[in-house]
Amino acid sequence: MKSLEPQVVTGLFPRLASRFEAERDALIALDGKVGDSDLGLTMSKAFVAARDAVAALDDPDLPTQMKVAGAAIAKAAPSTMGTLMATGFLRGSKALAEAEVLDVAGLAAFWRAYADGVAQRGKAVLGDKTVLDVLDPIACAFEAQDQAGADLEDAAQFAKQTAVEALEATRDLVAQHGKAAAFQEKSRGLQDAGGTVACILADELNAFVQENLTSV
Amino acid sequence: MKSLEPQVVTGLFPRLASRFEAERDALIALDGKVGDSDLGLTMSKAFVAARDAVAALDDPDLPTQMKVAGAAIAKAAPSTMGTLMATGFLRGSKALAEAEVLDVAGLAAFWRAYADGVAQRGKAVLGDKTVLDVLDPIACAFEAQDQAGADLEDAAQFAKQTAVEALEATRDLVAQHGKAAAFQEKSRGLQDAGGTVACILADELNAFVQENLTSV
């Protein structure tokens, strides 16, 4: 079974920070269509803060990394998505409490806790056109791959692909929450801004996995 | 000696009202260069009010016409120029107290009182780049023509020509009063907005005289 060591996983955070900095203007524009344009700002702040907080730790285990990242995000970006992402990392941290390395089973547990935490905090259900509509498929993807005994690189690739499709599918939905809800039918046809963030997470996780795989 | 009957003179006011309505935008633009753009509004309001007030009178004598016009202007347009024009008409009215018809001597007295009233009310002296720099030459022109025993039509024509030249000469001056004073040297080169109004008065008076002359 392939997996990633905690020392390796810390490398995920600089990667997320750079990606969200690069996506800043695109996310501002996306959120601007049916929201208040802040998503690019908040997500880059959030993941820069997570990167810095994790970087300050001395050889942290997996749950500590995720918890510290979540707490940093909560502080740095208390917007809707910031708070949900913080909740996700904090819940994911608990799901990884016993995990010494990151493998498919761990990722399945992490994303399930992440998605459920977001659903609970945001009081959203599937189909409400939120980040949950991408997060839940990611969790399902890892769970299915775990059941099937898939390799980490395949699972990550599959989850990423699932996220891309799930994001695409949000176009057909009508926003029920947040500022976008006011746009009602006008939100149909647009991909959900929060879902885009989730998709980026799955994308970066996959790229990271492919680059860093070690066998144990 | 040629002169104008009071019943005829009442016809001057509709003429002034129409002219200032026609000059509205030009005066707004002129005042806008070194002022607050209101001159076109205030002068058309002022002379429409004067026209209506005089029209409401029953066969008024000359001093009454001028007094009523002045009072109407004071009410309708209490801006700098409105107040000065009101003062001019009120003082001019007194100068015409004994006048039964309007002739060169009467016009000389009228404009002298007009110009002196403006100077006193505005505390301006010649050369300050104000309406006075056109009003005073108009008064001087009528006084000189009166001394020379000129005919009314020639005097009016001469006064108008004098006003045009005096207005042109205001370009060389630097504004010392009102909102234009703040522009200091930048006001040089521009014709004075208030002076333009005085020049219009002389111009309309002349045109009116040429159209309406009767002999007594």
Place this chain on the structure above:
Amino acid sequence: MKKFLNAPEDFVDEMLEGIYRAHPEVTYAADDKRCYVTANPVPGKVGIVTGGGSGHLPTFLGFVGKNMLDGCGVGGVFQSPSADQLLEVTKYVDQGAGVLYLYGNYTGDIMNFDMAGELAEVDDIATATVTGNDDVASSIVGEEHKRRGVAGIFFLYKAAGAAAAAMMPLAEVARITEKAKARTRTMGVALSACIVPEIGKPGFEIGADEMEIGMGIHGEPGISRKKLAPADAVVDEMMDRIFAEQNYAKGDEVAVLMNGLGGTPLEELYILYRRLGQLMDARGVKIRHVWLGEFATSMEMAGFSISILHLDDELEPLIAAEANTPFFKHFSN
């Protein structure tokens, strides 16, 4: 972006430094300037905490003061304060009688206040929550719980603040605030967008002769975008929506808030209020209290909102009560 600022990312914190310099009646908790609290908490009184994004001055923090609120979590421009910050404010203002959370109905704020409330409970601080949802344009009748909170929260602050100042217990303060909420309606209209300093460009485009009726204070879309109409017609259209769902009988009394969004001159608010007065006269409704000015803004956005609180005998004296904050002063007679 024509704004007076230094680095855009310092916008909120430098604003707060200016506020603390100007107004010694307020201070901050936990060494965090965004944990804004009264310098004079009243022992034994129910604390009232609000919070929300910056860019709406005097909302939200401007209503912290005598007979009004006790604390405010200050977020970035249009962003919620964090749960941590709200918790610190909660701890500071709690005087043993519990704390009312009173803020606008926005997802980000709800989640953070909820989290703070859960943490406060661990610290044995009782909290109750009322979220303002006065914006009629933001959802249909029957779905009021989805409506945004806008300027009308001012009346909730006023009622809650006076009730707490009268030393009523938390449940009673919450009940009265809920009642004020149920009787408050707002309609807004916007003429131009505002610029979030860190973004640097307008959040939306609107034509040179257009208005958007029902637009939210972050530029959320409204009910209709159309050609700017005469002031009286704009008020008529807005009030039609409010009259349609709040039944004012002849002889009833209301309080009115004519709120400028930031870029609309006060002169225009009075022209608009003139029409509102005519409409109320025609229905025999008495405007018992009225405030005009800027209460909940979107920085330089042009536009205004009308908030109406349907008074009753319980709410009226609370609305009439004296209040004194750095941003809002009301003499009581």
Place this chain on the structure above:
Amino acid sequence: MKKFLNAPEDFVDEMLEGIYRAHPEVTYAADDKRCYVTANPVPGKVGIVTGGGSGHLPTFLGFVGKNMLDGCGVGGVFQSPSADQLLEVTKYVDQGAGVLYLYGNYTGDIMNFDMAGELAEVDDIATATVTGNDDVASSIVGEEHKRRGVAGIFFLYKAAGAAAAAMMPLAEVARITEKAKARTRTMGVALSACIVPEIGKPGFEIGADEMEIGMGIHGEPGISRKKLAPADAVVDEMMDRIFAEQNYAKGDEVAVLMNGLGGTPLEELYILYRRLGQLMDARGVKIRHVWLGEFATSMEMAGFSISILHLDDELEPLIAAEANTPFFKHFSN
């Protein structure tokens, strides 16, 4: 022109109708809405009358009220009220102790107040005149009599109002007001023009990244037009001019008015005030009183002004005194 109005020519009168509807503490004399007066004149007190063009709310009429002014002649937008109107206001407010005319140093206003004063004398009403001329940018030292009056007149209103409320005689009220005038300095900066309703287009053009330091409230030109600088640098440049001519010693006290011109958000005023506070700290000057907000506007013009009153023992308590007008409320503690 993005304004909420009906017919542009009704702008001022409809605004006044709204004001009279909203505020029963004020009314009008001589059956003319533009003769704005307090509904509660105080017998035996010196009356204080101001006046000037509309478009600057709350200036001028907004300061008619308790412990402030007694009447105001209301002109058209940026235009003087008429001498007749000022006379009617004068007659109404005179309570036997004479009337102080206190208004901004503009030609149109001066002539009309002068005419009104001459007519009042005929009616045996004593008048005295003080014209605000606080705008440092509008003329050089030594030519202060040519300076425009801008937001700083607020301090003159406050001092004069409190002095009159203390039942001082006309000469004494005038003396104190002259003193406040001599000690008040203002510098302003504008970022955008405003639109006079009846004209319908901006009074001047200014580049998208330009500011004009020293611009007057009707768009009169200032000292320099340049690229918009950071907030701190703008305050520094403005205060250099004020410090250069008003000598504040260490330990001196001042009152500060940070005034928005209409289109500039309150958030920015606090950012600017933060810097002002730093400059005063550096000189050891104490800001004893500060007001921030919109006091003298140019409708939707973006920009602000800083007014400083150099306090002394006589002026300080007058500035501190309670005041209560429909537009300005100040608790005295």
